[in-house]
Amino acid sequence: MAHIVVIGAGLGGLPTAYELRHLLPHQHQITLISDTPQFTFLPSLPWVALGLTALESVQVKLLNRLEPRGIHWVQGRVEGIDPDNRQVVVNQAPLFYDYLVIATGAELDLDAVPGLGPDNGYTQSVCNPHHARLAQQAWQQFLAQPGPLVVGAVPGASCFGPAYEFALLADRELRKRGLRDQVPITFVTPEPYAGHLGIGSMANSANLVTTLMAARGVEVIENTAVTAVEPDQIRLADGRSLPFAYSMLLPAFRGPQFLQDVPGLTDANGFIPVLPTYQHPNYSSIYAVGVIVQLHPPEATPLPVGVPKTGQMTEAMGMAVAHNIAIALGEMSAHPVTPTLEAICFADFGNTGILFLADPVLPDPATGNRRRAIALQGAWVGWAKTAFEQYFLAKMRLGTAVPWLERLALKGVGLSLVEPLAKSSSTDCPYGTPC
Numbered sequence: 419m420a421h422i423v424v425i426g427a428g429l430g431g432l433p434t435a436y437e438l439r440h441l442l443p444h445q446h447q448i449t450l451i452s453d454t455p456q457f458t459f460l461p462s463l464p465w466v467a468l469g470l471t472a473l474e475s476v477q478v479k480l481l482n483r484l485e486p487r488g489i490h491w492v493q494g495r496v497e498g499i500d501p502d503n504r505q506v507v508v509n510q511a512p513l514f515y516d517y518l519v520i521a522t523g524a525e526l527d528l529d530a531v532p533g534l535g536p537d538n539g540y541t542q543s544v545c546n547p548h549h550a551r552l553a554q555q556a557w558q559q560f561l562a563q564p565g566p567l568v569v570g571a572v573p574g575a576s577c578f579g580p581a582y583e584f585a586l587l588a589d590r591e592l593r594k595r596g597l598r599d600q601v602p603i604t605f606v607t608p609e610p611y612a613g614h615l616g617i618g619s620m621a622n623s624a625n626l627v628t629t630l631m632a633a634r635g636v637e638v639i640e641n642t643a644v645t646a647v648e649p650d651q652i653r654l655a656d657g658r659s660l661p662f663a664y665s666m667l668l669p670a671f672r673g674p675q676f677l678q679d680v681p682g683l684t685d686a687n688g689f690i691p692v693l694p695t696y697q698h699p700n701y702s703s704i705y706a707v708g709v710i711v712q713l714h715p716p717e718a719t720p721l722p723v724g725v726p727k728t729g730q731m732t733e734a735m736g737m738a739v740a741h742n743i744a745i746a747l748g749e750m751s752a753h754p755v756t757p758t759l760e761a762i763c764f765a766d767f768g769n770t771g772i773l774f775l776a777d778p779v780l781p782d783p784a785t786g787n788r789r790r791a792i793a794l795q796g797a798w799v800g801w802a803k804t805a806f807e808q809y810f811l812a813k814m815r816l817g818t819a820v821p822w823l824e825r826l827a828l829k830g831v832g833l834s835l836v837e838p839l840a841k842s843s844s845t846d847c848p849y850g851t852p853c
Contacts, residue, residue, distance in 0.1 A: 420446045420747055423506055423515040425496055427452035427480060429460060429729050430708030431521035434736030435489050437819035438519075441744040449490040449515075451508055454547075455480055457814050461729060462807055463544040464583040465766075467553035467666070468591055476807065477547070478814045487817045496522075498676050501683065501701040517743050520690060521707040521736070524671035531572050533647030534669055540647050541665040544580050553666060564597050565663025568652055570606035572644045574670025576709075576724025578607065578615050579765045579774070582627060584666050589634045590768030598635075604660055605631060606639045606652070606667075608721035613793075616723045617716055617779055623793040626772055630795075643721055671724065673710055685712055694756040694839050695742045696735055705739040708732040716781050728761040729810070731779060734835035737820055741836065755836040762833070764803035771799025777833065790832075 422442075424435045427450055435450045442448070462476040484491040494509035505512045526545055528535035535549075536542050542553035560567075569585040571578055585605050592598040605612070613620065613627035631638050643655040644667060652660040652667075673688020682700050684690055689712035691699055696711070698704040709732070713725040734757035744750040759778040765771050777790040813819070820835060828834055 420516040421449065421514065422446065422517045422519065422743060423449045423451065423513060424519040424521060425451045425506070426521035426523060426708075427454070427457055428521065428523050428708070430523070430732040430736050431519070432457050432814055433733055433819040434519055434521060434707055434740055435484075436487075436813075436817050437737055437740035438743065439488050439817075440819065441740055442747065442749055444488055446747065446749075447490060448488065449492060449513065450484060451492045451494065451496060451506070451513075452480065453493070453495045455493055458547045459807055459811055460546075461580075461764075461803070463547070463550040464580050464587060466547075466550040467542065467544045467584065468557055468587055469554050470587070470591075473547055473551055473554075476811065478811060483815070483817070496674075496676055499680050499683070501680060501704060504703055515703070517703050517705065517746070519705045519707060519736075519739055519743075520677070520710055521732075522674055522677070522710050524709045525674050525688070527574065527670040527672040530574065530670055531644055531646060531667075533649075534572065534644075534667060540649050541652075541667045543666065543669060544584060545668065556664060560664040561595065561597065563663065564592070564600045566661050567601050567603045568606060568660050568662040568665040569603065569667070570639075570644075571608060571668040572670060573608040573721045574724060575608065575668045576616050576671060577668070577726040577728075578609060578723075579726070579763050581605070581607070581666070581668050583765050583767065585636055586630065586634060586767035589636060601663075603634075603636045604639060605636050606642055606644060606654070606660065608641065608643055608719075608723055610641050610719050610721075612638050612640055614719070614723070615774065616726050617776060618719075619717075619781070619788070619791060620774060620776060621791040621793045623772070623774060626793050626795050630767065630770070630772075641720055670722075671709060677710070695754050696739050696757070697742070705743070707735040707739055711735065713780065716779075716786075725779065726761070726763075728763050728779075730835075731757065731759050731761050733820065734758060734760070738836045740819075753838045753840075756839045758834055758837050760833045760835075764799050764806065766800040766803045768800070770795060770797050771803070773799050773802070 457478040459476040465471040466473045498507040505514045533539040536552045543549040613624035646653040678688045690706040691712045738757045742754045761776045761779045763774040773794045775792040
């Protein structure tokens with residue numbers, strides 16, 4: 419009997435635990451560790467912050483849901499990992515494992531910019547449920563006393579979609595309330611151009627985003643670093659200051675400290691390097707899934723930006739990891755697989771939106787090209803995002819990772835979550851790193 423421990427019950431950890439349970443006989447024990455009692459569908463947090471949906475409506479409570487499905491649940495905070503002895507310390511007690519899946523998500527690097535963040539600074543974020551709730555409370559106060567609005571991201575940020583959503587959804591809400599003429603909106607981003615999204619070469623995304631921003635009267639400041647935030651103004655590297663009454667700035671990410679404390683486990687920023695199997699290069703019993711995975715940007719940019727890890731990419735990583743662990747345990751006779759890292763992103767802007775499709779997110783290292791890069795605009799994007807939100811929440815309630823229906827739908831549009839990996843590739847360079 420093997421014991422597989424999964425750390426994190428988010429977009430990566432919970433589906434991975436479900437898929438492991440689906441693939442492995444019940445003689446193998448699966449334990450899911452989470453420091454929160456519920457799963458949250460993070461892509462909906464911009465809606466939560468603007469009061470467009472309730473936080474509880476995009477959450478699934480884990481209590482009494484996992485144990486009946488054969489997954490042992492431990493609520494607590496991981497304090498340390500000992501890879502040599504294969505144990506995790508949670509709630510000050512050791513927990514031994516045969517395989518460990520790290521799907522923690524990332525911490526917010528709020529210390530990188532003075533004054534950043536809602537807890538010890540002056541800006542809001544939509545990166546976790548706690549911050550979304552604080553942002554919603556601040557938004558209600560802002561509506562009572564409107565003023566300049568600044569939205570965007572700081573250098574090192576890696577998922578820009580929520581910032582674009584927040585800026586354009588805020589514009590829509592302010593217009594509906596008759597307040598837009600009292601609120602100048604500025605969008606500031608370290609991207610070399612609006613619509614770069616941390617990956618570049620995304621078809622006509624730059625033109626669509628720029629046109630929308632201009633049509634909505636949003637001033638865009640590109641390729642610019644936020645250096646400090648004061649109570650009522652944002653300092654930029656070029657010497658300018660942006661006054662604000664409300665600001666939502668996405669921070670950079672970093673790995674949790676308990677991962678960084680393990681010698682050789684992470685890079686300098688706390689992200690975990692992985693082989694194409696999503697095993698750690700030095701610890702074969704450790705796998706990683708989601709935002710915590712180290713992926714190198716496909717192109718150099720004047721200011722640092724990270725590679726986004728969308729929900730679809732994260733789900734693909736989890737499916738690959740579950741498949742490869744099942745092979746390692748002798749429960750499957752198949753080649754190892756690797757995630758395709760194809761990504762579909764629905765960005766809702768209220769009465770319109772943009773669907774971004776990158777196939778794959780990381781271009782072919784030899785040609786520098788993707789198979790497909792698509793950006794499509796329309797009112798249907800918001801409806802599609804709502805439908806996917808409800809579908810994903812239903813999966814998490816039912817204990818299903820990727821049912822045949824979803825696999826068939828992806829195949830119908832020429833996408834897949836995983837692909838077979840040549841046997842010789844399983845020990846190649848860490849993923850996304852040129853050999």
